[in-house]
Amino acid sequence: xxxxxxxxxxxxxxxxxxxxxxxxxxxxxxxxxxxxxxxxxxxxxxxxxxxxxxxxxxxxxxxxxxxxxxxxxxxxxxxxxxxxxxxxxxxxxxxxxxxxxxxxxxxxxxxxxxxxxxxxxxxxxxxx
Numbered sequence: 049x050x051x052x053x054x055x056x057x058x059x060x061x062x063x064x065x066x067x068x069x070x071x072x073x074x075x076x077x078x079x080x081x082x083x084x085x086x087x088x089x090x091x092x093x094x095x096x097x098x099x100x101x102x103x104x105x106x107x108x109x110x111x112x113x114x115x116x117x118x119x120x121x122x123x124x125x126x127x128x129x130x131x132x133x134x135x136x137x138x139x140x141x142x143x144x145x146x147x148x149x150x151x152x153x154x155x156x157x158x159x160x161x162x163x164x165x166x167x168x169x170x171x172x173x174x175x176x
Contacts (some may be wrong), residue, residue, distance in 0.1 A: 072102030
């Protein structure tokens with residue numbers, strides 16, 4: 049068994065951290081469906097910020113995971129199992145990052161047309 053390099057209270061940190069981005073990114077399609085069904089811009093913005101927080105969490109969990117990945121000996125069965133995990137995680141993160149870029153472009157133009165800003169501190173003061 050490979051021992052994790054980064055711990056919190058004796059537990060490996062990577063498995064603890066991945067729950068946040070998985071949960072946050074898993075809710076994005078729900079907000080999308082609610083936006084399309086109800087037409088309320090709140091759901092579009094909620095999906096946008098949820099996606100942003102999920103990506104930040106995924107980056108943090110990914111960095112911790114890379115540290116653990118570096119501890120796995122090359123050519124070992126554990127490394128062969130970790131390689132597809134790493135590739136799939138990078139692919140999913142890239143997909144959600146592209147989705148965030150598209151949403152940012154849409155939300156930016158949408159808010160610019162209504163005279164509001166993209167950032168939360170002003171978005172909630174002035175309804176778009």
